[in-house]
Amino acid sequence: MTQTPAPPTPVHWKVVIDAGDPHAQADFWAAALRYEVEDNSALIDRLLGLGALPEQATVEFHGRRAFRDLIAVRHPEDPVDPESGTGLGRRLLFQRVPEAKTGKNRLHLDLHPGEGRREEEAARLEALGARVLRRVREQGGEWLVMADPEGNEFCVQ
Template identity: 80%
Template sequence: MTETETSAARTPAPVHWKLVVDATDPHAQADFWAGALHYEPEDNSAFVERLLEAGALPGAATVEHHGRPAFRDLIAVRHPDDPYDPERGTGLGRRLLFQRVPGTKAGKNRLHLDLHPGEGRRADEVERLKALGASVLREVREPAGQWVVMADPEGNEFCVH
């Protein structure tokens, strides 16, 4: 083995990930975040239909979302430039998955997204996000920088830099 082959054999592949967000209404959250990030809601309708036809998924586990059958308790949004599995409609790259949980959010997030709309675009982005249903929690001005702390429609905090 050459030195390059030996080094490549020892370097593990990066771990694929998705960020999972608990939600009382996953479909509304997916719509908000798809708009906020300019992502696409995943279309799992063909997969859902196959599962229903095979009897592997009960009808009660589905809903109609944007005129298509969807899983009742989960939906994801994905970056439009990333690959996806056309058989299932599932993203294979950057994605957020919203899963239904009982009850509402309690307490401060331990993890949040920072959005970076670009130099001089913060105020316009905050207004756009407010129009989508977000709210401003506070504006921060520190020696390290300035940003706006916002909340999505279910109260999950995120920052706009």
């Protein structure tokens, strides 16, 4: 009897977003998506203790150590690696880059707050620091194009 081969394991992924201030972006997107900012302080302390990470590569963020140049937000119900604090599911990682955003995003997030909640959600996001760029009404539907505090476009359906 031949065995059916196991299906290939799906590829784990995260969306990486360049940022001038990754920590401010993490705060915005954690609030916008109702996600959690990852706590990598145990990993950072271990790396510092081993001499594998210089102190200047860290900052204090929300009362704990964080990497200076990157930080992620994760879905609160997804699993977390207990050793590193890294989410093992839906994540956005913000990495510091020296240059400012200069053009249109080639990739963006579409937020779906639920039927009839677009305007309410847009107001909540504006209170967090987003802004409405334009309102779109096409034969296929309606949505808002918004920008986060660093100008990255996203849509609210």
